[in-house]
Structures are given as structure tokens and as C-alpha cells.
Amino acid sequence: MAWNAPVPFAGWVMLSGILFSIGAVGFLIRRDPIIMFMCIELMLNAGNLLFIAAARYLGVMDGQVFVFFVMAVAAAEVAVGLAIIVAIFRTRSSIDVDQMSAMRG
């Protein structure tokens, strides 16, 4: 296989799966909400990568359109999420997610 040969589709799927797994595991094991947000972004972008790859592989534009939506939603979600974290920090002087269990049933 030449060094500049195109990466096969299966490679994109595997890369996307690895990125998503890193994000998911990171989200589950870290307690810092900033890191957790980064992990969420990682998972979203793993999804984006898969969309783009599929769009290219199938030769249709639908996947690329979806990616735009996902990026817009992710930006909005981060804006809201960071605002919530700031507000929590102001009232409780801590942003450890394990201490935020006031909504326990």
C-alpha cells in the first residue's frame, strides 16, 4: 500500500470508535467538569468524523449537513454548560461533580 494511498473506510470507522471510547471513558472517570466537557466534545467529534467519512464514502451530502447541525448544537451546549458551571462555582465554591447531588431522589 502506497504511503499516500487513501485510507479505507474501515480505518475511519475504527478511528471514530477509538475517539468515542476515549471520550466515554474520560467522561466516566474524571471529576472535573471542564475535562468532562472536553470528553463530550470528543464523543461528538467522533460522531462528526464518522458522518463525514460516510458522506464521502457514499458520495452524498446528507452527512455533511448533519455535521453542521452537530457543531452548532455543541457550541450552544458548551456555552450553556459553562454558564451553569460558573453559577455553581459562585454559590458553592467548588465544581466537583460528585458533590453536586442535591437532585438525588
Add this chain to the structure above:
Amino acid sequence: MIGEYLWLIPAFPLAGVLVNGLIGHRLPRIVCGAVACLAVLGSAVVSVMGLLHLLRLPAGEAREIHQTLFPWIGAGSFQTSVSLMLDPLSAVMACVVTVVGFLIHVYSTGYMARDPRYHRYFTYLNLFTFAMLVLVLADNFLLMFVGWEGVGLCSYMLIGFWFQRPSAAAAGKKAFLVNRVGDFGFLLGMLFIFAVFGSLDYRVVFERVAAEPGAITATLTAICLLLFVGATGKSAQIPLYVWLPDAMEGPTPVSALIHAATMVTAGVYMVARCSILFVNAPAALLVVAVIGALTAFFAATIGLVQNDIKRVLAYSTVSQLGYMFLACGVGAFAAAIFHLMTHAFFKALLFLGAGSVIHGMHEEQDIRKMGGLMKWMPITGFTFWIGTLAIAGIPPLSGFFSKDEIIWYSLAGPLGHWAFWGAGVVTAVLTAFYMARLTFKTFHGQPRMPEDLRSRIHESPLSMTAVLTVLALGAVFAGLVNIPEAVGHRLHLPENAVGAFTRFLEPSVVPKKEAALLIANAAGNAPVGFVQPAPHVDHALELPLMGLTVLLALLSIALGANWYVRRPGTGAALAARAPALYHLLLNKYYVDEVYSALIVRPGMALSRFLWRGVDVLVIDGLVNAVAWFFGIAGRLFRVAQSGYVRGYAAGMLAGALVVIWALTR
């Protein structure tokens, strides 16, 4: 002309209700009373004008004025409007209701002067007058039913007017419940009429029946019996009379107005109004006559031994209503309405006299603690005597004319029989005796009240004695509108002075001669064979029989004087000699106890079962089980909601993995 003003008759009392009901508590008492009295006076004036207008019209069919106020219910073929009718029958009823009602309103201003809920009393009284006028002026069954229920409601509220007394509240409840039984019969009868005739309008129904006499005898018999069940409830006949004696818990003017003079006659009015239905159903008519005769007799026997002045009068009312139904039942409807009218005067007089006695005796009602009251209350005593003589049927007072007409027609009427005549005469004798006993024990003989009370006994105020005097005039002269033929011919009176009331009334009710033909016709195709047209009775008998009744009544009064004034203690001695009979009568044949055992207690037991068993256990149990299930489920699943974000994330991830596994399997 009067046709355009008919609506004023019920509108005046309704206006009184609105004024007293909405702003009465802010008005001074004198204004409250004046508003209520003037409202009834207004409709009395219009009613009397209507009656005079009818008298000026030519006799016959033309004497019927209708006024449609507005359409009420229109649903497919069912059309009913709120419309009023003035014919001789409703005109007489409206005049009785408003004139006697007005007098009792005036009396009430004196009797209730110190009551804290004065305005409310007059609101109820005016509301009653309104409902009663709707009842008598309606020109269809549905509107009549509205008035019928309205008077029942007012009766309930006024019997329980002093609801602080448990006995008064219970009596009101009893009256309401017993009346509901009757009202249910009336309602069924009404639905039956609609099913058969497709209309509830008097004119439509009566014309259909009159057009084909005897065509649907069996159906009409059912309808009439159902309607009569309603009448027994409202007019206190066997078996639904038990509420009326208890209704005496209400203020005495209420007893006079509602439970003696007007509302209880609604049943008689209804039977007379439907006379064309009843004569086409002779079996039902016979039931009416038998129930009437039995009620008249049994109520009179109970009245013999009661010691509460109002209770004696209450049983007397039941008994006199029995007379009216007896008259209807033998086919003499005009005689029933005539007795209704004279009875309204003398019974209102007697009740108001009793109220005056109770007022003067400071709320004492037991005649054993009275006696010799004539000395303290001469006007009351004198007018009470007039009422007594009138109800005993002593000529020439009003009761003589009406009662003897009924007794005569119970023999000579279309369905007359010697048994009915006998019941009528015996009841007349009993009536004279218990009224004599009541009057002598109250107003004559040795005073039996405690010493300290004697100095405080007083004659009632002018507003009460004036009313007694006016009613006494009515009780004396009201009978002269219908002098019987036998007497009129003997005295050579002009032809139009004899039986004038009957002739006036006969377009509205079926005349006796016509009734005889219709009954004979219907009896021919009746499903029951026992209805016989009356035997021919010689008219020459009328005067001797009349004389016999009067003689017996006079003898009973004399006997009363002998037993209760000359030799007091005779009554007690007699009671001691026949204790079983005495206690049977004193306890009203134990009818209340029997009803209690047969109906009230099983009803209570059933209700308790439905409450504890069905409602609490089954229905509430089902609802509670559902709530309990969700409570348990919530307690189980709340563990999942830990509040840890990473816990939720792990859950989501696990779920996603499960979904992916399920999809790719």
C-alpha cells in the same frame, strides 16, 4: 285584556322574594313585612280581577284565558313553553291562595315580630306563594311540576325554619323525603302522559282524551294511579300522610298557610284538573274514593285523642283532605274544590287561632295545660268557635254547605255508594266531636295552667286578631256561593243563586252528569269488572240525610261539652276503660313505628352496607390500591436517581450498548 296581565299574579311575590332575599337583611322589619304583604296583596288584586273578568264572560268554553310568556324547552317533537292559563278552576285556586295567603302574611308580621330571621321568613313565604301560583296557573304538566317541586322546597325550608331544634330539622327532612316518594309517582305519570300523547300541554292531552272516551282505559288507569301517588304525597293521604302531623314543628302561620289552606290542596287541585283523565279510568277513580274515605276516617280517629293543639288540627286537615279526595273519587269534582275553598278559610282560621293561643300562652301547645282561655282571649276564642262550628258542618256556616255536598254525592254521585256515605257521616260526627273537645278543653272549663302563667296570658296584637276576624267572616259566608239544590228549592231562592259555584266551575272539571256517562262507558271496557255505576238515589232523601248529619254533629258537640266541661275527667275514665284502643289511637296506629321498621331501618342498613362495604371497601379500596402500587414502585426506582452525573452517564452508555447489541445481534 286580563290575558296580558296574567304574568303579574306570580310576578308580584317573585319581586317580593328578590327584594327580601337580596337586601332584606338591611331593611327595617316594618319594610320587610310591608314588602311581603304588598306583594301578595298585588297578586290577590290581579287574581280577583281575573275572577271577575271570567264571571263577565259568557259561560262555557270561552272562560279560558291563555298567556304564553316564552318558549321554554324545544327538543324535536317535545315543545314546552312557560305559559299561564286562567280558567274557573285556576281562578278560584289563585284567589284562595292569594287572599288567604295575604291574610296569613299580615298575621305573620305580628306572630314573627321578635324572630331574628324575619326577612328570611318572609322571603320563604313569598317564594312559596310564587311557587303555588305557578302550580295553579300553569297550562302544562311540566310547569305545574315546577310549582309542585317549588312548594315542596318551601315547605321543607319553613318546617325546618327553627332548625336549631333537632325535631324541627328532622320534621323538615321527613316531609321532604316522603314528598319525594309522591313526586316520583307524579313524574312517572307525566312521562307516561308524554309517551302516550306526545305532549304535556293540558289542552292537547285533555282534548285527545275527550275526543275518544274509553279508548285507552288501561293506559289511563296507570297514568291516573301514578298521578294519584303524587297527590297522596303532597296532600297527605294514606299511605304518605305521615309527614303532615310532624310538619307542625314549623311556625304556626306556616302551618296555616302551607299545611292547611293551600299547598296540601295541590293534590286535590291536580286530580280535579285531570278530571277528564280520571273519569275515563274508573278503577283509578275508585282507588281515589277509597283512599279518601279511609284517610278521612282514620285521621279523624287519631285526632280524637291527641293533646297538642296543632296536632289535632293537623289530623283534622288530613281528614278533611280525605273528604276532598272522596268527592273527587265519586265523580263530584266541583264539590271537592268547593270544600277546598271553604276549608281554606276555616282551617286557616283555626290554625291562626291556635297560633294566637300559643302566642298568648307563651309557647304552650298542650291542651291539658289550658282551659278557660275565653276569659283572657275573647276575640281568639270567639273566632275559634266559628271555625269549629264551620268544620263541624253546622248550618249556615261554610263547612255545612261544602261537607254536606260531599256526603250527599258520596251516595248519589256517579260512583257513590252507601259505604262511602257511611264513612262520610261517621267522619263528620268524629270531626264535630274532636273539634268540640279541642275547643272546650282550650277555652272553657277550669284553667289548668300553672298559677304564675295566668297573669301573663294576653290577647294577641291587632295584626293577628284582625286577620282572625276577616277569616271568620270568610268561614261564615264562603259557603253561600254554592247553596245546594235541595235547600235552595225549599227556600224558593232564585235559580241563579243555587249551585252557582258548581256551575261556574264546571267548564274546568267534568260535570257530574257527564262524569256518570263517561264512567259507565269506560267501565264497559275496563279491565276490572268491579266498577259499578251508582244506584239511583231519590233526591227526596237529600234533605232528611242532611238533617241527620247536622243533628249527629250537634249531638257530638253537646257530648263534648258534657265530657270536657260539665264532668271533666270523663275522657280520662274512658281511656282507662279501653287502654288498648286509647294507646292505639294516641300512638297514631303505630304507623310511624311500622314505617320505621319496614322502610327506614332497612334503608339505613342498606345505606350503611353501601357506605362501609361498597364505598369504603370496594371503591375507595381500588383507588387506594392504585396509589399504593405507584408508591411502592416509586420507592423501588428512586434508588436509580442518585444525583451523580457519572452514574447517569454510565447508565446511558450501558443502555446505548444494549440497544446496539440488540440491533446488531
